[in-house]
Amino acid sequence: MKRIEAIIRPDKTDRLIDRLEEIGISGLNITEIKGYGAQKGHSETYRGVTYRIRLRKKIKVEIIVEYTDVDRIVEAIKEAVQTGEVGDGKIFISDIENVIRIRTGEEGAVAL
Amino acid sequence: MKRIEAIIRPDKTDRLIDRLEEIGISGLNITEIKGYGAQKGHSETYRGVTYRIRLRKKIKVEIIVEYTDVDRIVEAIKEAVQTGEVGDGKIFISDIENVIRIRTGEEGAVAL
């Protein structure tokens, strides 16, 4: 199984969750984080004053899936949140060895 | 070493932490998250009005341990938080390559 973590702009969260429900994922969780990517420490102008911005609020959406589902979920994430502007976000893929559904004790892909 | 992540109902957090202390784990961390599992998008009735519920507050408890400890910790988590009702939670197991205790510089299982 695989862990897909998408770090996205907060205002894209609803759109992404809708899209993931449409394509039929079995579960997800989200965490509020702060971060920066390649443009770290860039400045931003607000009402004529320039501020150096370090960390921006982002949302991390995490989905544990069978490895055969990774590609279509990554495509769905890109479609849902891509604007073409810097800061669209990152997706990280990593390995999950086992999953257990606590209610039933089921393990592995059947527990997803 | 292994990472055990248990996503549980918030009202089971104290009970789980007590149980994990009893069995002698060396450390843990918890994060507030929101999520849904297999019953996503189900509705709920409150004072006669039906709302579609998307994301519920959950707690993620994360414990890094030697791989020989995984099974007994998973059993302890199940015992502490299982109610038999949907939404009891999930456990995810994954690999950790190295651990460093910052104070001493110790690495590997001795740093746990």
Next chain:
Amino acid sequence: MKRIEAIIRPDKTDRLIDRLEEIGISGLNITEIKGYGAQKGHSETYRGVTYRIRLRKKIKVEIIVEYTDVDRIVEAIKEAVQTGEVGDGKIFISDIENVIRIRTGEEGAVAL
């Protein structure tokens, strides 16, 4: 690619982020968590009353990097946050299989 997670004292966050910018990392994210390490459940005295302290606020700083950068980043983290007192924090290293920059669709190390 590797995931470096450093769990540190909240009051060391700015110092660590400054240091990581100095050594030129390409991105990071931070999460507010609570946790305990080897001294769990120890007590603390405040105005003459002793309280059993369970969970302390910590900050998790997460950095995805090429594996060749892990050692110098770990050294930079130690230098930035080590005080020599218990509770200085932990660093966890794990594997990341793929990274995607959503804006461009780039994958792998070039997307970092």
